[in-house]
Every structure is written in structure tokens, then in C-alpha cells.
Amino acid sequence: MQKAWAIILVLLLWGVGSAGVAHAAPLAVGSTVPQPILSRPSASDISSEKVSQFVQAYLQVLALIEQREGMLQGAETQPEAQQVEREIAAAALEMLEENGLTWQEYLQLLGLANSDPEFGERIAAQLQEAQL
Numbered sequence: 511m512q513k514a515w516a517i518i519l520v521l522l523l524w525g526v527g528s529a530g531v532a533h534a535a536p537l538a539v540g541s542t543v544p545q546p547i548l549s550r551p552s553a554s555d556i557s558s559e560k561v562s563q564f565v566q567a568y569l570q571v572l573a574l575i576e577q578r579e580g581m582l583q584g585a586e587t588q589p590e591a592q593q594v595e596r597e598i599a600a601a602a603l604e605m606l607e608e609n610g611l612t613w614q615e616y617l618q619l620l621g622l623a624n625s626d627p628e629f630g631e632r633i634a635a636q637l638q639e640a641q642l
């Protein structure tokens with residue numbers, strides 16, 4: 511269940527982030543919309559401080575999602591559900607920023623944790639340590 515909510519959050523954050531970029535400034539004729547670059551850093555390039563920031567943000571966002579899950583499931587209409595999703599995404603973005611991460615960094619680290627077994631173990635170890 512937690513992984514499903516993490517995926518939903520990623521989609522929510524992507525939507526909020528890309529909407530913010532798309533509406534930031536008008537485009538000149540003939541220009542293209544810049545796309546966010548989500549390059550995958552090497553696990554060895556990630557500092558311990560960045561891992562700690564990610565772990566703290568992940569735990570806070572997970573708690574937020576668990577707290578608001580009932581509100582989302584209790585939404586009676588699609589617009590009401592979308593409003594709850596926007597509120598969750600905004601609160602999650604604030605949490606990421608409070609932990610020194612951008613949404614892009616969070617997505618990069620989340621992707622790396624899911625695709626690089628060594629980095630995933632590093633994250634899992636810190637998650638266990640943080641929850642003790």
C-alpha cells in the first residue's frame with residue numbers, strides 16, 4: 511500500500527512541478543517548452559547528508575499520505591478528490607523544501623532507490639535507523 515501511495519505522490523508532484531514550470535513565463539514565438547531533466551546520478555555521488563534529507567522527507571510525506579488517505583477516499587466527487595490531491599501535493603512539496611530537497615531531487619533519489627539495489631539498501635538502512 512505504501513508503494514502505491516508513493517507512486518501517486520510522484521505523479522502528483524510531477525503534475526504540480528511541471529504546471530509551475532509551464533506557467534512561469536510566456537514563451538516567445540518559435541521557442542520550445544523546457545522539459546525537466548531527471549538525470550540519474552550515480553549512487554556513489556549521493557552524499558550522506560542528501561540521503562538523510564531524503565529519508566526524513568520520505569517519512570514525513572508517507573505520514574502525510576497516511577493521515578489524509580481517509581479524506582481522499584471519502585471524497586464524494588471527482589473535483590473534491592482532486593482538491594484533496596492538490597492539498598496533499600502542496601503539503602508534500604513544502605515538506606520536501608523544509609528538508610532541503612527540490613521535487614526534482616526527491617524524484618531522482620526515489621527513482622535511484624527503486625532502480626539501484628545498492629542505493630536502495632542504503633536508503634532502507636537509514637529508514638530503519640530513523641524509525642527506531
